[in-house]
Amino acid sequence: MTTPTTPATPATPTTSAPRELAIAATGLRKAYGDKTVLDGIDLAVPAGTVFSLLGPNGAGKTTAVQILTTLIGADAGELRVGGHDLASAPDAVRAAIGVTGQFSAVDNLITGEENMLLMADLHHLGRREGRRVTAELLERFDLVEAARKPASTYSGGMRRRLDIAMTLVGEPRVIFLDEPTTGLDPRSRHTMWGIIRELVAGGVTVFLTTQYLDEADELADRIAVLHGGRIVAQGTAEELKRLVPGGHVRLRFTDPVAYESAAAALRDAVRDDGALSLQIPSNGSQRELRAVLDWLDAAEVEADELTVHTPDLDDVFFALTGSTTAADSTTSDSTTSGSNAGSTAPAARTAADSTADSKETVR
Numbered sequence: 001m002t003t004p005t006t007p008a009t010p011a012t013p014t015t016s017a018p019r020e021l022a023i024a025a026t027g028l029r030k031a032y033g034d035k036t037v038l039d040g041i042d043l044a045v046p047a048g049t050v051f052s053l054l055g056p057n058g059a060g061k062t063t064a065v066q067i068l069t070t071l072i073g074a075d076a077g078e079l080r081v082g083g084h085d086l087a088s089a090p091d092a093v094r095a096a097i098g099v100t101g102q103f104s105a106v107d108n109l110i111t112g113e114e115n116m117l118l119m120a121d122l123h124h125l126g127r128r129e130g131r132r133v134t135a136e137l138l139e140r141f142d143l144v145e146a147a148r149k150p151a152s153t154y155s156g157g158m159r160r161r162l163d164i165a166m167t168l169v170g171e172p173r174v175i176f177l178d179e180p181t182t183g184l185d186p187r188s189r190h191t192m193w194g195i196i197r198e199l200v201a202g203g204v205t206v207f208l209t210t211q212y213l214d215e216a217d218e219l220a221d222r223i224a225v226l227h228g229g230r231i232v233a234q235g236t237a238e239e240l241k242r243l244v245p246g247g248h249v250r251l252r253f254t255d256p257v258a259y260e261s262a263a264a265a266l267r268d269a270v271r272d273d274g275a276l277s278l279q280i281p282s283n284g285s286q287r288e289l290r291a292v293l294d295w296l297d298a299a300e301v302e303a304d305e306l307t308v309h310t311p312d313l314d315d316v317f318f319a320l321t322g323s324t325t326a327a328d329s330t331t332s333d334s335t336t337s338g339s340n341a342g343s344t345a346p347a348a349r350t351a352a353d354s355t356a357d358s359k360e361t362v363r
């Protein structure tokens with residue numbers, strides 16, 4: 001052994017390789033009496049990301065949050081949050097997390113500032129530090145002016161901001177936000193989205209429940225659709241959208257003769273004789289658009305309007321659950337149902353655990 005082998009780069013780039021999971025659940029179950037609310041769900045949320053649990057009212061979102069935040073017990077499941085096991089180290093979990101519930105934790109009878117100081121006390125921050133943190137957070141959440149007023153006088157948006165500010169007093173690494181924008185006006189909603197983005201930029205992991213598809217689309221790195229007690233699909237917004245067909249180009253005509261010529265030229269098109277419009281299955285790519293335009297040119301017809309429709313999460317939700325209950329989102333501009341005669345099959349499903357019943361509802 002004469003040549004000492006120079007230590008090559010370590011075979012396994014230790015610790016940092018797979019991103020650490022902030023939340024990991026396997027086989028999470030919960031029933032109330034004989035009503036099964038969570039029927040064995042698996043979740044994996046990498047640290048520093050936004051994960052959205054999407055589902056309509058009654059789907060079990062709050063139940064999942066309550067379990068993962070140690071407020072109630074699960075019937076079964078292996079659960080880890082912030083690197084700690086929920087069953088054996090609930091206190092460590094509590095120290096790592098912050099929760100903003102669906103229903104506000106704000107005490108209406110006292111001022112915003114007093115609410116904050118109370119939280120600081122709960123976290124044993126000490127007087128000076130408590131005041132410092134309170135002042136900083138009130139400033140950050142634009143509540144300085146309202147700080148000395150009773151919380152009962154706050155608008156919905158201010159109350160939510162105060163709620164989140166209170167959550168941040170303990171400097172949590174993982175934050176659970178249960179329907180943080182339900183009931184907010186559009187502007188407060190956007191403010192809240194900005195706040196959530198800021199949190200994530202600061203390295204925090206956010207577990208967000210929502211019934212708004214556009215919200216999940218806007219904020220989440222990954223989305224899980226909760227339906228019938230199960231996760232029926234999971235993936236990025238883009239991956240979920242690829243589960244459903246429904247992308248199409250729509251051509252609208254005012255001249256019936258032009259409409260008929262176009263319909264004759266584009267045999268793939270789905271006709272809507274009443275509206276004088278044609279729908280052509282399309283993924284919206286430049287290449288496919290050009291092909292449509294070339295056909296039209298070749299047939300020497302000109303549409304009065306051409307619009308491109310890509311499937312949105314509404315379509316996905318409908319396809320997966322057969323209902324549009326979670327459909328308060330900025331709904332798609334046209335009815336997309338029945339839009340896809342003969343279009344390409346949906347891409348591979350991302351969710352390993354998609355249930356059979358969700359498949360048959362894919363249009």
Ligand SMILES: Nc1ncnc2c1ncn2[C@@H]1O[C@H](COP(=O)(O)OP(=O)(O)O)[C@@H](O)[C@H]1O
Pocket residue numbers: 032037055056057058059060061062063064
């Ligand atoms: N403490 C409870 N006792 C009995 N049933 C409950 C309880 N909490 C929630 N549920 C039921 O569990 C289901 C899921 O509720 P929840 O988790 O609040 O849904 P979501 O937050 O998605 O609207 C609902 O049918 C609800 O009625």
Ligand SMILES: [Mg+2]
Pocket residue numbers: 061062063102178179
């Ligand atoms: Mg709820």
